[in-house]
Amino acid sequence: MSFPLLTVTAALPAVGAVATAAVPAARRTAAKWLALAVSLATLVLSGVVLARFDPGGARYQLTESHAWISDFGVRYELGVDGIGAALMALTALLVPFVIGAGWHDADQVEERENSRWRPTQGFFALILAVEAMVLVSFAATDVFLFYIFFEAMLIPMYFLIGGFGDRAHAAGEEEGAKQRSYAAVKFLLYNLAGGLVMLAAVIGLFVVSADSLGEGTFSLPELLKARASGDLTISTTTERLLFLGFFAAFAIKAPLWPLHTWLPNAMGEATAPVAVLITAVVDKVGTFAMLRFCLGLFPNASEWATPVVLGLALVSVLYGALLAVGQRDMKRLIAYASISHFGFIILGVFAMTSQGQGGATLYMVFHGISTAALMLVAGFLISRRGSRLIADYGGVQKVAPVLAGTFLVGGLATLSLPGLAPFVSEFLVLVGTFSRYPVAGIVATAGIVLAALYVLVLYQRTMTGPVRKPEIEKMPDLKVRELAVVAPLVALLLFLGVFPKPLTEIVNPAVEHTLSDVQKKDPEPQHPVADHTDPSAWFDYKPAGHGGGDHE
Amino acid sequence: MIGLLVGVPLLGAAVLLCGGRRLDRGGHWLGTLLSAASFAIGAALFLSMLGKDAEDRAMHSKLFSWVPVEGFQADVAFQLDQLSMTFVLLITGVGTLIHIYSVGYMEHDPGRRRFFGYLNLFLAAMLLLVLADNFLLLYVGWEGVGLASYLLIGFWQHKPSAATAAKKAFLVNRVGDAGLAVAIFLMFTTFGSFAFAPVLSSTGEAGEGTLTAIGLMLLLAACGKSAQVPLQSWLGDAMEGPTPVSALIHAATMVTAGVYLITRSGAIFNGAPDAQLVVVVVGGVTLLFGAIVGCAKDDIKKALAGSTMSQIGYMILAAGLGPIGYAFAIMHLVTHGFFKAGLFLGAGSVMHGMNDEVDMRRYGGLRTHMPVTFVTFGLGYLAIIGFPGLSGFFSKDQIIEAAFGKGGTEGWILGAVTLLGAALTAYYMTRVMLMTFFGEKRWQPDAEGREPHPHESPKIMTIPMIVLAFGSVFAGGLFKAGDTFVDWLEPVTAFEHGHSPVSATAVTASTIVSLVLGVGVAWFQYGRKPVPAVAPRGSLLTRAARRDLLQDDFNHVVLVSGGTHLTRSLVYVDNKVVDGAVNGTAAGFGGLSGRLRRLQNGFARSYAVSMFGGAAVLIAATLLMRAV
Amino acid sequence: MIGMTDAASAGGASAASGVPSLWTVAAGAGDTLQAPSIEYGKLSPVLIVLGAAALGVLIDAFAPRRARYSAQLFVALAGLAAAFAAVIGLAASGAATTKAQIAGMGALAVDGPALFLQGTLLLVGIVGVFTFAERRLEPAAHGSRVDSFAAQPASVPGGEGEQQAVKAGWTTTEVFPLLMFAVGGMLLFPAANDLLTLFIALEVFSLPLYLLCALARRRRLLSQEAAVKYFLLGAFSSAFLLFGTALLYGYAGTVNYSSIARVVAGTDAVTDPVLADTTGNDALLLIGSALVVMGLLFKVGAVPFHMWTPDVYQGAPTPVTGFMAAATKVAAFGALLRLLYVVLPGLRWDWRPVMWGVAILTMLGGAVVAITQTDIKRLLAYSSIAHAGFLLAGVIATSEDGISSVLFYLAAYSFVTLGAFAVVTLVRDAGGEATHLSKWAGLGRRSPLLAAVFAVFLLAFAGIPLTSGFAGKFAVFKAAAEGGAGALVVVGVIASAIAAFFYLRVIVLMFFSEPRADGPSVAVPSAMTTSAIALGVVVTVVLGVAPQYFLDLAGQAGVFVR
């Protein structure tokens, strides 16, 4: 048994959470720094994971396996494929920024409470707890283990939303509190319901595996092996039911239309950093799980469901975008934008092409970063003006050019402008979808126009125009801390937009594995051309005038 | 080396935009310097290219593999051939001139550094667009210039009109971009690649249907970028931007990208006659559309914008003609680059002197006050209307000839259209000329009540205008002489002689006639009698033309308000129906709970009843189970 | 009773000689009567507890008032601890697995399930004693610390006598012997191996509980009402159970589990043609078993026999409620399991569908009605009903996994319940315990620790992963699914989703809503209540994170001796 890298990576924030929570009430700032340090250390570790991961190697690497609850056939099994590694990295990457951006979020709670209640410690401890659980669920190769953390992460999230919600509420503090707890409860119940449906399916999976393997197991590698070798056979109906059970949970988490309504509330009521945590980190578990579990365990059912899923994904893409246009609250707007983006991701996942799924994976990472950038800047903006309503702004660019600039970059990333990271993923998803389902591809392409619409409308209404309101007159530009949070994200967006290769290299093999799980091949081009990567191809190229084609 | 072309201005943009206030003092010079540098590089490459013989002048350099995914290989790689080289020179050359001009023009603007940053960004994007060796990278440049134009149109963000115009420009372009994207998808599914070389060299294998589809999608893209009908609406509003921007982006370079795209993917269009036909139609329609709009506008920049639209219509039309037109399209593109840029700079200089007044009805008699501007503008004017001997004459004449050369009825129709266009061009340009520089003064104090004191612009602004004026005078002649230009492009675009039913001389003659007609009518209307300071009501057509032939209104009714209603209703649906279902379920259980709760009425005897009943049911059920 | 059964066989023999006449039988039996042999070792747990209980009575009768409390406390704890040690000893000696046997002349089974449940019950009893003996919560009346039981139950509420009693600082130390008797009966209940013992055990643990319910120090009217309701309905149900017993006796001619099972299976032939119309008469069998099952379902609080639960849970003194909620369920489910697995396996196809219906009703009914509750104790009562439903799902599995999963669930559930009710005793205002939910608003702000602990319990109830509640639920549902009750699992899952809602409501209330000015304060308990709560938390977490050992335990205990 080699060094349990994954366990350590996931355990570190967990320990950090406990430590942070234990910091005495008076030493708030210490708690903050501690949390930040822990998250950075985790980032380093996840970097090590990426480094140790060998794209050419086995499907699951850095694996660990220990007996846990043998009665339930549950093992403590960890292991990452390229997708898992990438998403772990994303998580570890974003949390420090979340902490940095939320540096003062708990303070406003602090003032209002007596001393025994220690919001600051709680806030950062909860963030770290979420990180730990998300990391485990990205690394888990045991269905049950995954399920446990998939469910458990709801609890800290729930407290983050309900306990540390956004104080900038139009309808006043009282109403704000109501809205917050409503959003929190809705978030938890909605996801819990999905999770419980999944629980039924998980049990069903155990029974099925017990029936045909004699010994029930939850280990993903074993199940895949058994499936490939034909030892594990699932009747069509059962497979479909199980698939639906799993998919329902993931579709809620993702979220997929029409199961999305919890997200706008949650993101609207939570503070910006927490909102980032929700959409950029926690929700990714849903799409990730579709890729890893739905397709892996139930290939036939996935294929059976594909048309419907694609349809829903398309609806999400357009519906989310249109609703984003119609929002008056900028955080809700971003939430709906995310719904639209999740539509793209799911589209890519179920297009069952290497471009689609590769793109979808990249999309998860890049969307995480871009939304983080946009949402955090929006958060800074809101914290200055104390309002989430777009109508309360205007002309900010004049007084706070840097803030406006970063906001614009975030927005452009959201509308996936070429040169910024999200473009790569979105284009891949679209190409992948188009190559198998042309119509779907074209419909989805309409989404990029709408994306431009809602982003630019947001930017125009908040940043441009004359400065009308006195509050905006004296609005300060980004502080050092805030800039330190945003600048790296922007840089990252640019870098990955130009040079995504390192990531694609890690992701590709994993995607190929997934495709082989569902026994799918990319559709061949109708008239494949000679590999153009060799320069010689260039010189065969005859000018257009010769009617084209007669180049041999 | 090729990479540097793009890299240098990009560096400039990065430095200027991230550099912060400390660069405010020297920033503009840095920007100008860098663009000049990239022009120098371009020139050097050009010379080295001249050294080689025609067939292997093309250069190719791969920087790195951009998006390597199974079966999907996108590289960051450049290709510099004669076509690209033409553009490189145009872009960097005119670009540099306009940088210089802007130094003067933007002198008093607090955001000058930012402005030059954007300009450099634009140069980089535009160069990327013309240097890319595959459609995906082209797409990057394509949207890059879109971004730059968005930023520059909205440069004066505090003006709501500017912000709106910028947004509109970007959105309309996005529609076109979507077309380009789909075109790339099609290429990928058809050829498994989207690099120029393989795709264009194997068009023969794809069915005509596919090629047509690709072609139409490319055309959609071109329409967006080059403001062709039906995606032309943004160009007029784009004039909200600073005038140098209008000159560089919305006259000389970016808007011509559509022409580049079509010419570049000529092989595809050659394989898809139907697509070509559509291209020609679009070009023709826009040609007239722009001209008509240009005739009615009183805003000097909008008038010029209309003219730009129409001139690009010429180019698109020419490109639509296939090998017989590509070369001329590009040639007209270059000459147009010179004189239209010159015209815009002239207009800018006029506005500079007139407290940024743009209404031509408030100009008049400026020739004495700003001679240099007058002369350069005049030369540009002569060039654009195609005064014999000036560059506009040669390039446009070629296109008209090629239009006839299309042959058949099509040929006749196209010829007629182009001639009509020529006449209109002459008309509206003369109108501009007369209203601006001739007649008596109609100056009026501006909003702040400052009386205009027209004065000549500083050297830094006039010099570029002079240079461009030279260009607009001689460029056409140079290109035409011994078909230099056509031969130069031949290896890339190929060239075939159209079989025109009418002789070249006849075409030329008719061109000149239509030109004279246009000028005459214009003089008759605006030269002879004083121009009313407030626009007369005008004919129905005039009024329509003032409103861009109502297409904006159309968009507003159909798209904007329609979209608004759609989103509003969707928001309602989302809250009431989708979310309502969720909350409804919760409420439902709550109600059920409340009702069941009443059973617990506190009376022990009723509890006993339920037990007794339960027991009875239990027994009955058990017995029943046995019975069945 | 062995004598009787001999007599019966003799009777059977003499039946050959014509008319069966009792006295001849008796005469014939007279000389063959030998003293029954009792395995005291095997029965030691029960005997110890009941002995301690009797001792407690004596103490209350003769010891001076001051000494009683500590003496009672000592006796109770010592007795329970000793009994627990005895259980461990038995289990260690293999009585749970290899050497499982019927003891006490067929009256009691000493086997895995019995010992496991007895062990659980004894621990629950110990924790119960802790909560009973808590004397820090009530404000010290006139110098002497008092517990949460009436000063003098006999006195009229608010009457002269009560005031004197309170002034005198009296306390009702009888609660300890009562508790011990109840525990004793409960120990017997799941071990009972014939219907008579079942009935006796039922009464032995019910009667003390009826009394305990009536002994609240505050809100005595409610307490008494609870007692009356519990008593009348309990007696009513036990009458049904008894009548069922009688019918089964009529059917099989014996009340011994295994003998009945044999008759049901039809393995041993009818002894006498005369009895043909009774013995093997399925109507008797079905009605009888239905009535007996109903009696047990009443005790576990399954719909539609659940209606006493909320009222009694609310009215009874909270320590009693906690003990009752935990222990009664354990005992009753044990008995139900034994009855269904040992006596009526042959009848599976008759009772399974019926139990399906009951389980579904119970799960959904409990969860749904709980949504709109406003009193924390009633809320927990309905939650306990819902959990009874989940347990029934496991019972229906009719497999060894079913048994062990139910055993595990019971162990997990009982400690969470004890802990939860212990927390309820701490949240107090002027009027005693503040059980109305509105008063719990903002508790998380006032005393985060307590609120967090309670939140943990609620999450366990809701079955959130990494809590014992999840492990138990998973085990039960898994067993049910394997037993072919997939649909039941789906219903269970829906019910849990509904249930999650009202557990969350409490959490929201505690953490996210502003504290009320007149809100309750949290009393600082003595080590006893603290340890009760702490034990609850520890069990919740341990069984949630590392349940394997206990699953193994339950797994080994998962076999009934026939």
Next chain:
Amino acid sequence: MSPINYVYLAALLFTIGAAGVLIRRNAIVVFMCIELMLNAANLTLVAFSRMHGNLDGQIMAFFVMVVAAAEVVVGLAIIVMLYRARHSASVDDASLMKL
């Protein structure tokens, strides 16, 4: 006559008892009805004991009587307590806890 008739009689008594519990308000009477049900059970036991020709039933009857006696002790204590507190032994008056 066949002892089975006693069983029918017992069933009848049991039902009467049950009905009484459901109908009567006075706690004492309700309790008596329960006793009646218990005795119905006893009668059943005895009858079956007779028919089976073994004594288990009769023995059980004795046990039941003892239990019933214990129940009376507890029951009456509780009911009397209730009565003293409220001056009414009506079961329906004791309905403070509901919903």
